Each structure stands twice: as C-alpha cells, then as structure tokens.
Amino acid sequence: MITAGQLVAATTAPGRAASFADETWWLVLAKALAIFVFLVVTTLIVIWAERRIIGRMQQRPGPNRTGPFGLLQSLADGVKLALKEDLIPKAADKVVYILAPAIAAACCFVAFAIIPFGPAVSVFGHRTPLQLTDVPVAVLFVLSVASVGVYGILLAGWSSGSTYPLLGGLRSSAQIVSYEIAMGLSLVPVFLYAGSMSTSAIVDAQRSQWFVIPAIFSFVVYVVTMFGETNRLPFDLAEGEGELTGGFHTEYSSLKFALFFLAEYVNMVTVSALATTMFFGGWRAPWPLSSIDDGVLNTGWWPVLWFVVKLWLFLFFFIWVRGSLPRVRYDQFMRFGWKFLIPASLLWIVAVATIRALPDVTSSGRTKLFVAIGVLAVVGGAIAWVIDSRTERREPEGGWELGEVDPFAGGHPVPPLPGQQLIRSRGPRALTGAGAPTDDVEAQSRD
Template sequence: MTPLVSSSPLLVQAQEPLTRAELLADDPWWLVLVKAIVILLIGPLLTIFLIVWERKAIGRMQNRPGPNRVGPGGYLQSLADAVKLPFKEQIIPDTADRKVYFLAPVLSAVPALIALSAIPFGPEVSIFGQRTVLQLVDLPVGVLVVLACSSVGVYGIVLAGWSSGSPYPLFGGLRSAAQVISYEIAMGLSLVAVVLYARSLSTGDIVNAQQHGWYFYLLLPSFVIYLISMVGETNRAPFDLPEAESELVGGFHTEYSSMKFAMFFLAEYVNMVIVSAFATTLFLGGWMFPFVGLDSPLNKGWLPIIWFFVKLFVLLFGFIWLRATLPRFRYDQFMKLGWKVLVPVNLVWIVAVVSFRTIDNWGIKIVVGGAIAVLVAVTAALSVDAKQPVRTDSVPVTGGGYPLPPLDLKVPEVPERGAARKRRRRVAKTSEHAQIGSES
C-alpha cells in the first residue's frame, strides 16, 4: 500500500523556517522577562565600564595616569562614583518648578534605556531549550522606534533648563533643542538611503540585507553623515555646547546634584551606546562577521554577540578619541555645519541613491557622474561663500570674521546739553572752592 502524500499548503508552510517576528511571538513570558532585564542592564553596566575606559584612555593620550587609586589600577572608580552620588547633598533652587525639576531627569534616562529593545544582538539561538532570537522585539518600524527613543530624551534636557529657574540652564536647554532639531534632520536623512537599499524599516531585515555587502562602504556618505550627527545628537565633544563649562558653567544640569545629576550622567552614556549600536546595525552588518555569509559557522549560535560588541566598542572609542582630540566648536560653526553642509549633501545623495535603485546599469554610470558633479559644485559654492570677504569700510576684521574697532579709535565728542553743562560747572566750582580752602 503506497503512503498518502499530502499536498496541503498548511503542511508545506509548517515545514518552512520561522521568521524573526514569528520566533519572538512564540517566546514564553519568562523568556521575555529575562530579555527585558538583560537589555535594561546593558546600558548601566556599559556606563560603568565606559567611565573608567574614557578616563584611562584620555589620560594615556594626554600623558597622565588617569584614575589609579580606587581598586586595582583604579578600575573601581565608577563604583566609587556610583556610591558617592546618592549620598551627596541635594540642593533645589527656590525659583525651580519642583514637579518639572524632578521629572526632567526621568524623561532623559527612561527613553534611553528602552531604545535597545529593537536592536538585534544575534541570530537564532536556544535558551533553556527554547528557540528564540537575541532581540526583544522586531517591529516593522523598528528604525523609527529607536529614532523616537533617542529624540524624546531632549525633552528632559529642555525641561531641566527651563524648570531650574536660572539663566545658564535655560541657555543650555535652548541650545540642546536647536541642536537636536538640526542634527535630527541630518540623521533621519542619512537613514533614508539605508531603508531604500534594505526595503524595510525593520532592524532585523536591515541586518539580513547586508549579507552581501555592508552599507558603510556601499552608502559611505550616509555613514559619515550619521557619525557626525550621532555625536551632535548625544551632546558630546566637540559638540557639547548645551553643557559648555567655559560658557554656561554646566549648562542644563547646573542646578542639579545627587541622584538627579547621576540620571543625566547615565542618560548621556546610554545614549552613546544606543547610537553606536544603531550605527552597527544599520551600516556595519550588525552581528555578522565580515566577509562571510549567514550560513557560516561564525554567524551561528552565540558567537555573533562577540562581533556585535566589538563593532560597538570601536564606535564608542571614537567618542573618547574625539573628546581627547578636538576643541569645542563655536555655536555658529556648529549650526552652519548642520544646516549648510550635512542637510544639503544628504539631499543630493538621496536623489543619487533613488536613481541607483531605478535606472539600469548604463544609466547608473551617468547618474554617478552627475551626482559627483553636483557634490563638487555644492562644495565649491559653500567654500566660495565661506571665503567671501567681509566689508571693512570703517572697521577692520579679525581672522575669525568678527569686526573689531580699530586700536586708534577716537570717540567723537558729544555736545553737552543744558543739564549736563550745569552739572559740570557745579562740579568745577566745588573743586575750585575746595582748592582755595586748602591753600588758605
């Protein structure tokens, strides 16, 4: 008797491998809880590590030891700071709006801890016999979720500056708002090319789409613009203008101390981790090992977590290197870089990428040549505009383009009016009488 062969599409569908979203949907509640706890701990643990690493790396670059007292080699300095901050005196200004003042650090820290939930850390694995993916959620719009979480944190900074009731925090909050508006646009535009190539807004799909080539060299202009934008987005040197010590004392957190200041500190470093993990996912192949396919043993099991964190630490070291190397930008230079350079170049690049995806091979060559010509023209126009001399008919100009009065400037004499003339005569008579009295 011959066995019956079923051609039911349900059986055929059951034999197909499950997608990332289907695997995550089958996760039991305890596994979701474990993943959530681990993701919430990644940010604070990396913050503890980054503080020591940054101090020691900058100390080595500047020929000084860095922290070397707390623990072996000074590696417990972050733990000492974590113990010290809660016990510091808490000072609240009398002019502060107390409710908003307390809410602002929470608004900065909580979204930063949530954003890592959409980042894929590895492929399919087995945890206690349960097949799953090393990711908490794989949303169809995961890219937008990460962008939203990294952008909401600025509300905490703005509210902190406003609620402190002090001018310097207010200036820092306003700077941060303008900074995010400027560089959020450039960052969002740099992701358009990635979405066009991957044809998906899911972070997991974007990683899988890079198995034949990473986007950091296929979409090099987008990668460079994203790197610049992520430094401006996180308020890190040389773009740390909202908390410029030389101008604003401490910026938006001048009036904060104790644990509230620690939450701002935590939010800054967790945001560094988020934008670096996002860059790894979008441009550096995510958890994939370079130059091998998804079927390679190097991209199976738990090994890809190592590749992901190696790429993450390379980008984090870039933050440290910039802080130790470059001076702080002037604010007008910073705004000019965002609005006059990054955004226009990004728009031209998006047009070129759209052309790549829609025109045949011969047309692509023409478009590439045209895009290069447009970029050269835009760069030349910007450089010519920057080199235009400032009119110096009456006032000389310094090297920075800011006019200063001449050294031999003579202030014109203003004719005295009636009240001023009478007051001068009265002073002269008084001094004359005093002189006569002293002589007698």
C-alpha cells in the same frame, strides 16, 4: 544533514523581521533585564576607558587607585553622586525639575529595545531572537524616542529657574532637533537598500555586503550627527563651560545629575549600536570570518561577540575625537547642519533612488556609482563649505556695521561682533556714549 549556512538562512528570512512567536513573559523580562545590565555596565566601563585613554593621550595616568587598574572608579563616583546632598533651587518648578532627568534617562534605555544582538537562539527550550522586540518601523521608533528625550533637556533648563540652564536647554534642543533631521535623512538610503525599516530585516539584508560600502556618504553624515545628537565634543555646545558654566544641568546635583550623566553615555551606546546595525552588518561576523565552515560563526552566541566588538570600535572613536578636536562655535555648527548636511543628504537620497531604478546595471556597477557619487558629494560639499566660510568673512550676517565700534555706545559694554574691532582706548576721555565717565563721577572718584 543541515549545514550551518542552511541554519543561518532558516533563522531569519530575507527582508523580514525576526519572529517572537515562541517567547514567554519570563523570557521577555529576562531580556529586558539583560539589556539594562548591559547598558549600565558598558557605561561604567566607557567612563573608565575614556579617562584612561584621554589620560594617555595627554600624558597623565587617569584613574588607577580604586580597584585593579582603577576599574572600580566609575562605580565609586556613581555611589558618591547618589549619596551627595540633593539641592533644589528655590525658584525651580519642583515637579518638572524632578521629572526632567527621569525623562532623559528613560528614553535612552527604551531606544535600545529594538537593537538586535544576534540571531535566534534556544533558551531553556524556547527559540527566541537576541533582541527585545522588533516592529516594521523600528528605526523610526528610535528616532521618535530620541525626540522625546529632548523634552528632558529642555524642561531641565526651563524648570531650574536660572538663566544659564535655560540658555543651555534652548541651545541643546535646537542642536538635537536640527541634527535629528540630518540623521533621519542619512538612514533613508539604508531603507532603500534593505526594503524595510525593521532592524532585524536590515541586518539580514547585509548578508553579502555591508551597507557602509554603497552608502558611504550616508555613513559619514551619520557619524557627524552622532556627535551632534549626543552633545559630545566637538559638539558639546549645550554644556559650554566657558559661556554657560555647565549648560542645562547647572542647577542639578546628586542623583539627578547622575541621571543626566548616565543618559549621555547610554546615548553614545545607542547611536553606536544603531550605526553597527545599519551600516556594519549588525551582529554578522566580518569577512573572512563569516565564510568559515559555511558561516558557523554567524550562529549561536558568536554573533554577540561580533556585535560588541563593533560597538566598542565606535565608542573608542567617540573617545578619540574628544581627546583630539576642540569645540566649534555654535553658529558654525548650526550652519554646517542646515546648509551642508541636510541639503547634501537630500541630494544623496535622490541619487541612490535614481541609480537603484536604472535598468541593466549590475550590482557591482551600482556599488561603484554609489561610491563615486559619495566621494564627489564630500568633495563638492567641502568646496561649498570653504566658499561659504570666505563669504561670511567678507559680509556681515546680522546687518551690523564692520570696522571700529564703541563698546559703551549703548550704555553697557558689548563685545564686538565678527568683523568688528574695538576703538582703541586713549585714557578715560576716549570712551564715548552713555557708558563714558562724566565730570561729576571723576570728581567724586578724586574726592
């Protein structure tokens, strides 16, 4: 008799991608439709959950009128957006203006194609993995599709023909490209552990131990880059309402704005699913459930439940952070990515590769070394960050002069830079420079 553990071992070979040899065209279409419906429904539920959870955190109810417990509020908002009047600015490039939201939304759905929901199951007599497709470089495929999605944001800001959307598009593209580098570097240790870039092979390599334990520092870096990649608080700097009035989609309305809104939340689901796959065993049941009846809960349709539960834990973390932390300054955010995350990730990769090459070291000993190095890297990075921040306060970055400055010296009022103070006004005569009122102006004002 074949045990459940032997069945698990037979479904997916260690270190190898899942097999799609027994699939038919209708099965591929069915799985693609299932993924699309899953993402859309998850987005509606996440929007509702976000408003309800943050409402509780801020002592207000949240949506509770449309449908039971307000569950249909997200659907009602989507229908309302689709039926609103669609306005196109006169100065906009119409072709690019219409194409930009489609690019941003399409890339989010395409990236989810390589995420495994579970092992191979039987569907109407056909043996197929619960995954749309898989390639030897599946994770690189996700990163490349995310890079293409940046074009949608950048083109949206440029094609609107307005200043604020252009600034928002440039800030967002710089932010996403910068944090994509750190995200890609954080995944390299996982490739070293699994010996593959295939998502199904990475899940299979986590049978005995999830990679979050030995690659703890990579996981911390990935979690930070998740927020930077999806433009979510505290890193929603592309939509800074205080300075950009909404960012790259300021000039968008109706269904086009809804596509950008959908893309943001589908991006949240995608990066959460990737984190589950890379660090938390993917669809595998957590211990001790994984040891029940020789791993029976890792067979059939049970793994879909474990995958969805892990996915929602990350989505809840997104909501929790949004309701807890304020938005950071843009220069602080970019400095953190380039001066800390990227160099620290490079050092961590070197440490992982070196420790894995050491002879006569047991698996448990390597794990302890990885955890110790990860903790030291976090502590050392925090100390370096504090020192760098104090240095920044003492020394100007752009070559400007510290001390008191005249805001009207150049002819137009200019806000002070870090470390500068405005000259205290003592009436109209205290203002000097080209912006100061002249005697003729004062005389005209008296007349």
